[in-house]
Amino acid sequence: MNNEPNAKHSIRLPFVRNWISLAGAIVMLGSIFAFVLLLIFDLFTARQSPYSGILTFVVAPGFFLIGLILMVLGRYLYRREAARAAGRELKPRLVIDLTNEKHRRYVGLFVIGGLMFLLVSSIGSYETYHATSSVEFCGKACHAPMEPQYVSYQHSAHARVACTQCHIGSARGNFVKAKLNGVHQLLAVATDHYPRPIKLSGKIDINQQTCEQCHWPDRYVGNIERAYHHYLADESNSTFSVRLLLKVGGGDPTHGPPGGIHWHMNVANKVEYIATDPGRQTIPWVRITRQGGDVTEFRASDFKDDPAKHTLHVMDCTDCHNRPAHQFRSPDDAVDLALYLGTLSTNLPSIKKEVIMALTGATETQEEGLRKVAESLRKAYPNRSEAELNQTVATAQNIYRQNFFPQMKVDWRTHPNNIGHKDWPGCFRCHDGLHKTADGAKKLGASDCNSCHIILAQGSGEEFQKLSVNGHDFNHIDAPYSDFDCNKCHTGALPKE
Numbered sequence: 001m002n003n004e005p006n007a008k009h010s011i012r013l014p015f016v017r018n019w020i021s022l023a024g025a026i027v028m029l030g031s032i033f034a035f036v037l038l039l040i041f042d043l044f045t046a047r048q049s050p051y052s053g054i055l056t057f058v059v060a061p062g063f064f065l066i067g068l069i070l071m072v073l074g075r076y077l078y079r080r081e082a083a084r085a086a087g088r089e090l091k092p093r094l095v096i097d098l099t100n101e102k103h104r105r106y107v108g109l110f111v112i113g114g115l116m117f118l119l120v121s122s123i124g125s126y127e128t129y130h131a132t133s134s135v136e137f138c139g140k141a142c143h144a145p146m147e148p149q150y151v152s153y154q155h156s157a158h159a160r161v162a163c164t165q166c167h168i169g170s171a172r173g174n175f176v177k178a179k180l181n182g183v184h185q186l187l188a189v190a191t192d193h194y195p196r197p198i199k200l201s202g203k204i205d206i207n208q209q210t211c212e213q214c215h216w217p218d219r220y221v222g223n224i225e226r227a228y229h230h231y232l233a234d235e236s237n238s239t240f241s242v243r244l245l246l247k248v249g250g251g252d253p254t255h256g257p258p259g260g261i262h263w264h265m266n267v268a269n270k271v272e273y274i275a276t277d278p279g280r281q282t283i284p285w286v287r288i289t290r291q292g293g294d295v296t297e298f299r300a301s302d303f304k305d306d307p308a309k310h311t312l313h314v315m316d317c318t319d320c321h322n323r324p325a326h327q328f329r330s331p332d333d334a335v336d337l338a339l340y341l342g343t344l345s346t347n348l349p350s351i352k353k354e355v356i357m358a359l360t361g362a363t364e365t366q367e368e369g370l371r372k373v374a375e376s377l378r379k380a381y382p383n384r385s386e387a388e389l390n391q392t393v394a395t396a397q398n399i400y401r402q403n404f405f406p407q408m409k410v411d412w413r414t415h416p417n418n419i420g421h422k423d424w425p426g427c428f429r430c431h432d433g434l435h436k437t438a439d440g441a442k443k444l445g446a447s448d449c450n451s452c453h454i455i456l457a458q459g460s461g462e463e464f465q466k467l468s469v470n471g472h473d474f475n476h477i478d479a480p481y482s483d484f485d486c487n488k489c490h491t492g493a494l495p496k497e
Contacts (some may be wrong), residue, residue: 018078024070031063035120041242058128062344076225132182138163139261145194149326151402158325166210166325181210197410208316211324215317217265220256221248232477233353237339237346240477241464253291258271261452264315271315273430274307280319281416283429285310286444298435298444320426322418330412330423330492331356334399343395345388353494354380355396360493363406370397414493421485423492427452428485449474 038056079195097103131137139150153159158166168178188194200206208217224246232238249260251267258268270289276282288296313319329337335355340346344351358376361371374393381389404411416424425432433445449455454471457464466472489496 018074020077021071023073024067024072027067027070028064029067031060031067035060035064040064056127066089091299133162133168135162135163138167145189145196145198145408146327148405148408149198151405152326154326155402156327157327161214161325165213166206196408197414198408207290207318211317211321216265218250218252220250220252221262222250223454224248224262230336231346231352233341233350233356235349237350239349239460241458241460242455243457243464243467245456245471247452247454261320262323263364264320265317272312273315274310275313276310279416280313281425281429284363286430286435296437296442298430298437298442300434301436320418323415326415327417328403328410328412328414329399331359331399332423332490332492332494334403335359338395338399344392348381348384348388348392351392355392355399356493358396359400359404363404366401366405367409369400369404369406372396373400382446421487422490424487425485426487432485 030216035056038060095103096107098107099277135150135153139146139153153163164178185194225244226246227241227243229239229241232240247260248262249258250256250262251258251265251269253268263269264271268291272287273283273288274285284300285307286298287307288298290296318324337343338355339346341351344355348354354377358373358380361369361372361376363372373396377393377396378389381392384392412423417425418424418429421427427446430444431446433443435444436442446452450471454469455474456469456471457467458472458475459466
């Protein structure tokens, strides 16, 4: 027995008597420290990063588990070498003797540790679920591939609606599909192997049921007034405005007379169609079933095929509202808005033309595009004041940032917008006058520009003040116009000559 007062006693730490276990212990302690620190930041930071939840509740616990495995592995290897040195065989065995004070202490520590692990795991799972379902995670964690969608979403009518409410929905099956698809997307981003531009996978269907989580299909909208202010690409940036009364109407006869644009809602009527392209821009066959059961089929003259050989689509909200949260403005519309708001000056000669030309120049990256926009406009107006040039360049570059993503091959031309019919066929995919019944007696067409909207006023100056409740005949700038295929000339950039 050692009776010396200054005798040193060794500390028994069997799990760290080797370098592997010691390394595991250091990793565990580091992960615990990181978890606590990140948790404090996550709880008390006003503006959270999309990566904080991943680091706190996925990465830190992952390193904790790695450290624990290293400690156990090191302990096993240490005992095996010790057994070999003693000339005996190591036989792993589990013996729990609750009459043994040492065993009771180990069991108590195991139970406390297990409960702590379950508590942290449950909190981590809950927080990980919310972190990976947040808008910031969807838009920023996969920064390069999802940047166009995230930027356009922030300027959309659905900017306060979480991504998961539409792209996952309420069904449990959709949630499982989305998370499994997320693993595939993570691998694609990690290996830089993803399509440019990003396309809908089709694994989770976004349809009328998705929209009806918030929007009531039986609602009778009636008429809505809209004013569209356009500027010509001439030297004086001439104005031409159109004030419309859109006949939105509704399809449910219990809330208003069925009619208008929302007659197509499948409340009282059913509209089915065949599309021959993935983007559903070419629709050669349409079938309408009215409330009383009357069925009418229309087809384009060049469609001779049997409809049974094709996929039949039932028309719903997304056939027209196909870009509800990710719309990329055309240069024409974006510059018109900037001129109307005054952020671009109409005092600059041909400013609309110059800005559109600067925006639509070919580039490989967004940084290159921003630089070329500035160079092009400064070259076009060398004698203007620096303040005026800075404002013009800043406005044009802001339009570019919000709508042009060359690294992902995305701009207004990437995804057709089926609302209206100016830059894309839209309504006239069906209502072109070329879809007829077999006997030719009926056709799908728009008889005039007042079929779906009433032109209350048009033009500029005093001409724009002349209101007509019955509707003006549409004048295309300075002459009557009867051809509805606006997209034949309007491209979203400078019109075709």
